[in-house]
Amino acid sequence: xxxxxxxxxxxxxxxxxxxxxxxxxxxxxxxxxxxxxxxxxxxxxxxxxxxxxxxxxxxxxxxxxxxxxxxxxxxxxxxxxxxxxxxxxxxxxxxxxxxxxxxxxxxxxxxxxxxxxxxxxxxxxxxxxxxxxxxxxxxxxxxxxxxxxxxxxxxxxxxxxxxxxxxxxxxxxxxxxxxxxxxxxxxxxxxxxxxxxxxxxxxxxxxxxxxxxxxxxxxxxxxxxxxxxxxxxxxxxxxxxxxxxxxxxxxxxxxxxxxxxxxxxxxxxxxxxxxxxxxxxxxxxxxxxxxxxxxxxx
Amino acid sequence: xxxxxxxxxxxxxxxxxxxxxxxxxxxxxxxxxxxxxxxxxxxxxxxxxxxxxxxxxxxxxxxxxxxxxxxxxxxxxxxxxxxxxxxxxxxxxxxxxxxxxxxxxxxxxxxxxxxxxxxxxxxxxxxxxxxxxxxxxxxxxxxxxxxxxxxxxxxxxxxxxxxxxxxxxxxxxxxxxxxxxxxxxxxxxxxxxxxxxxxxxxxxxxxxxxxxxxxxxxxxxxxxxxxxxxxxxxxxxxxxxxxxxxxxxxxxxxxxxxxxxxxxxxxxxxxxxxxxxxxxxxxxxxxxxxxxxxxxxxxxxxxxxxxxxxxxxxxxxxxxxxxxxxxxxxxxxxxxxxxxxxxxxxxxxxxxxxxxxxxxxxxxxxxxxxxxxxxxxxxxxxxxxxxxxxxxxxxxxxxxxxxxxxxxxxxxxxxxxxxxxxxxxxxxxxxxxxxxxxxxxxxxxxxxxxxxxxxxxxxxxxx
Ligand SMILES: Nc1ncnc2c1ncn2[C@@H]1O[C@H](COP(=O)(O)OP(=O)(O)OP(=O)(O)O)[C@@H](O)[C@H]1O
Ligand SMILES: [Mg+2]
Numbered sequence: 001x002x003x004x005x006x007x008x009x010x011x012x013x014x015x016x017x018x019x020x021x022x023x024x025x026x027x028x029x030x031x032x033x034x035x036x037x038x039x040x041x042x043x044x045x046x047x048x049x050x051x052x053x054x055x056x057x058x059x060x061x062x063x064x065x066x067x068x069x070x071x072x073x074x075x076x077x078x079x080x081x082x083x084x085x086x087x088x089x090x091x092x093x094x095x096x097x098x099x100x101x102x103x104x105x106x107x108x109x110x111x112x113x114x115x116x117x118x119x120x121x122x123x124x125x126x127x128x129x130x131x132x133x134x135x136x137x138x139x140x141x142x143x144x145x146x147x148x149x150x151x152x153x154x155x156x157x158x159x160x161x162x163x164x165x166x167x168x169x170x171x172x173x174x175x176x177x178x179x180x181x182x183x184x185x186x187x188x189x190x191x192x193x194x195x196x197x198x199x200x201x202x203x204x205x206x207x208x209x210x211x212x213x214x215x216x217x218x219x220x221x222x223x224x225x226x227x228x229x230x231x232x233x234x235x236x237x238x239x240x241x242x243x244x245x246x247x248x249x250x251x252x253x254x255x256x257x258x259x260x261x262x263x264x265x266x267x268x269x270x271x272x273x274x275x276x277x278x279x280x281x282x283x284x285x286x287x288x289x290x291x292x293x294x295x296x297x298x
Numbered sequence: 299x300x301x302x303x304x305x306x307x308x309x310x311x312x313x314x315x316x317x318x319x320x321x322x323x324x325x326x327x328x329x330x331x332x333x334x335x336x337x338x339x340x341x342x343x344x345x346x347x348x349x350x351x352x353x354x355x356x357x358x359x360x361x362x363x364x365x366x367x368x369x370x371x372x373x374x375x376x377x378x379x380x381x382x383x384x385x386x387x388x389x390x391x392x393x394x395x396x397x398x399x400x401x402x403x404x405x406x407x408x409x410x411x412x413x414x415x416x417x418x419x420x421x422x423x424x425x426x427x428x429x430x431x432x433x434x435x436x437x438x439x440x441x442x443x444x445x446x447x448x449x450x451x452x453x454x455x456x457x458x459x460x461x462x463x464x465x466x467x468x469x470x471x472x473x474x475x476x477x478x479x480x481x482x483x484x485x486x487x488x489x490x491x492x493x494x495x496x497x498x499x500x501x502x503x504x505x506x507x508x509x510x511x512x513x514x515x516x517x518x519x520x521x522x523x524x525x526x527x528x529x530x531x532x533x534x535x536x537x538x539x540x541x542x543x544x545x546x547x548x549x550x551x552x553x554x555x556x557x558x559x560x561x562x563x564x565x566x567x568x569x570x571x572x573x574x575x576x577x578x579x580x581x582x583x584x585x586x587x588x589x590x591x592x593x594x595x596x597x598x599x600x601x602x603x604x605x606x607x608x609x610x611x612x613x614x615x616x617x618x619x620x621x622x623x624x625x626x627x628x629x630x631x632x633x634x635x636x637x638x639x640x641x642x643x644x645x646x647x648x649x650x651x652x653x654x655x656x657x658x659x660x661x662x663x664x665x666x667x668x669x670x671x672x673x674x675x676x677x678x679x680x681x682x683x684x685x686x687x688x689x690x691x692x693x694x695x696x697x698x699x700x701x702x703x704x705x706x707x708x709x710x711x712x713x714x715x716x717x718x719x720x721x722x723x724x725x726x727x728x729x730x731x732x733x734x735x736x737x738x739x740x741x742x743x744x745x746x747x748x749x750x751x752x753x754x755x756x757x758x759x760x761x
Binding site: 045048049050051052065066067068071072077079080082083084085086087088089092095096097099100101102140 | 301302304305306308309312313314315574575578579580582583584585586587588589590760761
């Protein structure tokens with residue numbers, strides 16, 4: 001479990017974190033979403049003890065990261081996939097990390113296999129594509145077989161096959177009971193994989209919710225009805241509002257209830273559909289205000 | 299801490315650039331040691347030199363007019379004049395009139411005439427006044443001007459006296475020549491050493507001579523014959539052998555002339571070992587793996603310093619052992635040194651390289667930028683040495699080699715400096731302003747300050 005408590009951090013005039021607070025529960029994939037500059041990476045650096053927060057605390061498995069004896073075995077992380085010594089091979093990169101935790105080359109070979117890098121293990125990391133670097137970064141996050149995993153934008157630079165692979169990997173990590181935090185500035189990347197999302201903007205949490213609740217609240221219980229006889233339909237559904245010559249929208253009712261009411265009143269209809277919001281829509285709604293770098297025209 | 303050391307070692311050995319750099323550092327030191335390009339004429343024992351009573355190699359050449367003294371006795375003389383000839387100065391062709399500071403004329407009592415045998419002598423010098431010297435290594439100053447000298451033997455004890463007028467005598471001192479036989483050689487002598495001058499850029503040196511006039515010679519005791527009033531012209535010296543332009547040959551340090559180049563590599567490796575991690579954000583990975591940053595700094599210093607130490611040790615050993623042999627085969631006279639000195643020079647060279655690497659690690663942490671850190675490291679350590687060894691006038695060079703990290707080159711000094719022997723005691727001849735360990739301590743202090751600052755900065759700063 002990762003706990004983030006009231007983080008505040010200022011870079012000169014720039015307030016990067018403004019009371020960031022959330023928990024990452026084990027057994028779930030938690031998406032960490034927000035526009036550019038929202039403070040996702042900064043939060044992760046503070047969790048890892050790399051940056052010092054002006055205020056607030058972070059705990060990993062109930063301990064401060066700096067006090068961990070084998071930190072990579074508690075929290076595996078990937079901040080920047082390009083943070084590599086170009087002339088060092090992939091295997092050697094993982095090997096020094098393993099040695100720093102008292103682990104051996106066996107663990108290294110295991111994660112190389114797990115991330116599909118066995119074939120290129122002896123190649124210099126400098127020649128890796130961004131996607132391969134991401135795999136290597138993920139391998140290093142998994143090296144200590146940690147109870148929690150924290151990945152900053154792991155989908156960056158990955159091909160569709162790679163994205164599918166990362167999603168599968170994240171789900172299986174959560175299924176093993178690990179706490180998984182994955183950041184992204186694209187909600188769509190987390191669709192189908194995140195169980196929970198923490199949406200941030202301007203250094204604080206805007207929404208901390210399960211994906212299911214988020215979708216329901218965003219669809220808002222709206223149902224679209226198409227009927228030749230709009231007047232009769234409106235009579236049967238006084239909550240409804242006409243939206244066109246043959247359409248109306250009902251709020252606050254489920255589609256099933258709408259169908260039952262229409263049938264009860266003998267009103268003919270050609271379509272009843274619940275409006276389904278995408279995660280992206282829900283996210284856009286929530287972050288509209290928090291977007292910092294919006295284009296002038298929009 | 300063992301884990302951090304292991305991790306840093308794995309990092310270090312897996313970057314080809316650093317490993318190659320290490321090999322080159324060692325390679326250059328060896329190459330400079332083995333291909334010195336120096337030729338000499340001391341082949342086939344031509345430079346077999348006399349050994350003094352203490353086992354040192356000595357110079358024992360002087361003009362002598364003496365008799366045998368049996369038992370106790372004394373000898374008094376008035377040195378009425380001392381003139382001499384100096385070698386041509388820089389940019390000159392004709393010899394000049396003048397006395398070199400350590401030109402000597404006076405009285406000597408000696409255990410036989412064999413070169414290197416024990417002696418005691420009282421003398422006037424070119425510009426160091428009256429001196430009482432014995433057995434090559436020892437020197438005592440008289441007081442004030444004098445032209446009369448007296449040497450008295452009583453058993454093993456020999457007393458020197460000086461006088462301005464021949465009536466009022468002042469004792470300069472008494473020295474003991476253990477086991478001096480009853481019959482000794484005693485008489486008048488004159489000798490004048492190699493004269494050297496160092497101006498800003500030029501140093502020149504050449505043989506000098508002294509001509510002394512001895513009057514009113516009076517002998518007490520049992521002598522084999524009368525000593526006449528005479529004039530002696532001598533060239534040479536009575537003293538320990540020194541290396542350098544006024545002495546003979548070179549010191550072991552010569553074989554390590556490539557150290558400065560090795561140092562450049564050591565500094566570059568030390569700094570880039572750190573800065574390359576900062577540049578690529580890899581330092582964050584390192585700190586995630588080891589949140590105790592002090593340990594990271596310590597592990598980096600130990601690993602990089604240790605690697606250079608071992609490389610330096612191997613390279614310096616090869617350079618000193620085979621380089622010396624090579625020089626000797628080329629006919630260059632290399633001053634023999636004790637094993638202790640040789641070990642100090644070799645281990646000191648390795649330690650010098652290692653400390654410079656650690657210094658590089660520290661400034662790498664402080665500055666985080668490769669180019670800047672390397673520039674500062676090289677300018678701080680190697681440049682003072684190169685300047686002092688080339689263009690700087692002696693004073694400025696000595697000053698730089700006293701306060702800059704380059705002071706640690708003193709650890710390589712094997713030549714011995716004697717206050718009473720004329721020589722060019724300058725860095726280029728292997729004589730450093732500070733004593734070996736003091737010079738080394740200067741670098742150690744610089745390194746300690748840099749590492750201390752780095753330790754503070756590394757833990758305070760956001761990674
Ligand atoms: N080292 C730094 N120095 C100065 N400002 C910084 C630094 N790191 C982050 N910031 C600022 O802090 C804010 C938060 O940045 P952060 O990188 O955490 O955002 P993010 O959510 O990760 O954004 P992105 O999606 O673009 O990665 C930004 O305004 C950024 O400019
Ligand atoms: Mg970021």
